[in-house]
Amino acid sequence: MAAGLLRASGVGVAEGEVLEVGGELACRVSWAGPSALPVGSEREVQAACGVAHVHGRRYGGPTVLGVDFASVAAGVLGATGALAALRARRLGAAYREVGVSVVQGALLGLSQYLAAATAPEQGWAEPTGTGGPPFGSADGVWFELEALEADGWLRFWSELGVPRRVVGRAWPPFQSRYGTAACPLPPELFAAARAVGYARLVRVAAECGVELTAVAERPAVLGGMPWRLRAGATAAVGGGGGSGFARGPLDGVTVVEITRRVQGPLAGRVLALLGAAVVRVEPPGGDPLRGVPPLAEVGGAAVSARFAALNRGKGVLEADLRSAEGRSSVRELIGGADVLLHSLAPAKVAGLGLDAEAVAALRPGLVYAQASGGGPGLSTDYPVQAHSGLAALLAPAGGPPRPTLLTVCDVLGGLVCAAGTVAGLEARERTGRAQRVESSLLSAARLLCGVGGDAGTGAGGGVVDAEVCTDLAVLARDPRLAAVLEFGADGCAFVRAPWEFG
Incomplete structure (x- = not known):
């Protein structure tokens, strides 16, 4: 997975036990990484890390996904880390290798569920019971x-x-x-x-x-590149160089994020974990999702644990995009940025003055990253699973097509959006030209549909003869995961940056 994405991004790769990227960087994707979990397959990772538990909530017990969700996530993260390190090397950093694991890919994909499970009790309980659409x-x-x-x-x-x-x-x-x-x-x-x-x-x-x-009976399109990268008409100017890369390979990069729900915020979170300074634009009074229970303490304030899992570590600019004053403040922010990341509806972008052409005049050389659903009526996860045929791959044997309630398209959509954005930054350093990145939930679904692997089909929803997580709160306290998780002041669990750079 990582090798294919890197090649499609214009980077040379020599495959082996460790990928040689661009002739100057080693990239390793392992099963367990810095964790101490005894895993060696997709099915074992899904069982041990809680993927089977969360997916199985609709069935009444842990159930392995019929696609290689954790392995694909790790492959995308591996490509993302390698591209970020290559860009940093062009600017004088001494990175020589990057490592990521399938365990870390799985946990990052479950980050909002982990945070919710470990947040302090707030007198609110999640709904329980089996079943659900379609x-x-x-x-x-x-x-x-x-x-x-x-x-x-x-x-x-x-x-x-x-x-x-x-x-x-x-x-x-x-x-x-x-x-x-x-x-x-x-x-x-x-x-x-x-x-x-x-x-x-x-x-x-x-x-x-x-x-x-x-709901499609089978996938119509498999695989393909999950993002499209196009060079802009303007040359890059200033900024983004970093100094010492203390925060990571994207240290010195400024990202303006205008997104909502999961896909866009997760993309921004990945960029922040790589060291970028991410400033999130929210409506006056803040994003309404900040108050969705359960709540956790973040920065001395109570905020939704799920929201924190996706947005912790970002700056915030409150601006009403419907007003001239709000749009002016956002344009001023973009004028000093390296990346604009947004998930605005195409019909609204031009009216807000945030289309690629208008933004290029504000900031020549900007990386313009747009995350979308992928087409009319495909703005959210489950319809995308249905339309793409992914639901058919996930259905129990002999049953009708059935999407997973684990938001796999949102998660992978966020990861591929971040990867495409980093590819845009690397291409800008390599070519000296602005870049435009387009990715979608649908492209992420097709990527997952196009990968076989050892997770197998739906085959009755069984799990492997290995340890199986049935409680994310217990999983978070497992000392074998100490190197990959961290905790807030009130014990809420968050996933650490999934890369090891050396």
Whole structure:
């Protein structure tokens, strides 16, 4: 994985037990890395590190994912670290090797779940229970439903005849499923969907402002490069050089991040872990997700543990992008940056003055990184799993296509966005030209679909004859993970930077 991504980024690679990158850097991807877990396969990593536990919440017990999620994450992280080290070498750093492990890839992918599991009790409990979408129509079409607002959710199910009290009871687990990997829904919802043909369901969804995505029976497109890198028309100017690289190979790089949910924030978190100074643009009063329980103490303030796992270590600029004053403050910030990372909808970017052409005039040579869903109706994880065919690969043997409630596309989407951004920074140093990076949840899903490996298919959801994590809070206290985890003042667990540079 790492070798292919590096080659596609224009870097020469000689393969062996250790990758030789660009003739000047060694890159090693191991199973356990600095941890002391006795693992030697994808299935063992998934079992020991909690991936099978989180994925299995919808099934009632640990269940191995049918794709090599942890290994792919480690491969992307390996390429990211190598590209960052190569760029730093061009600027005078003495890096000679970079190492990352599959265990660290798995844990970084579970970072928000680990933080939530180890946050102090706040009088709030995650929903429990098995099951969840997709839904089936009367004519046999399996589909995912996405509703980002309670009003659309209520209107859709009310149109199908579901009692209001049932719809209301179903909203909290549905809304929180991205953070909990659990979505126990009342059977009345599934029965109502099965009574209606898919064409009518689509019409009702459009009228109610929710989105339906048909679940593909198999992946239509496999693999491919998960980001597109294009040289800009302007030459690079100033900044980004770093001095001593004390924080990491991206020390001296300034990133302006305008993102939400998981994909974009995780990309920014990876860049910060590599040493970049990341400034996050949030609306006045802060991102609403800061207050989602459970809460943890970060910097002397109470903040959502899940939010902290994705955004800890970033600076914040509060600005209303709808106002001229807010847009002006963001443009001023971009004028001194090296990277603009955003997940804004394409239809909104130009109106905010943040399209690539406008930004190039503000900061010639900027690396412009855009993270998207991948197409109309594909703005979130589970519809992307359904559309891409990934859900079909993850389904238990003999069952219908079924996405995992572990947000694999959000996680890998964030990792490939960060990798593409670092590739853009390396290319800028190599060519002296601005770079534009485009990545998506869909490209991440296709990358995962295109990789076989030893995790196997769905094959009844069994796990290996090895130790199996069934409690993330217990896992976080395992002394064998002391080198890869760190803890906040109140005991909330966070994942350390997954690279070892030497």
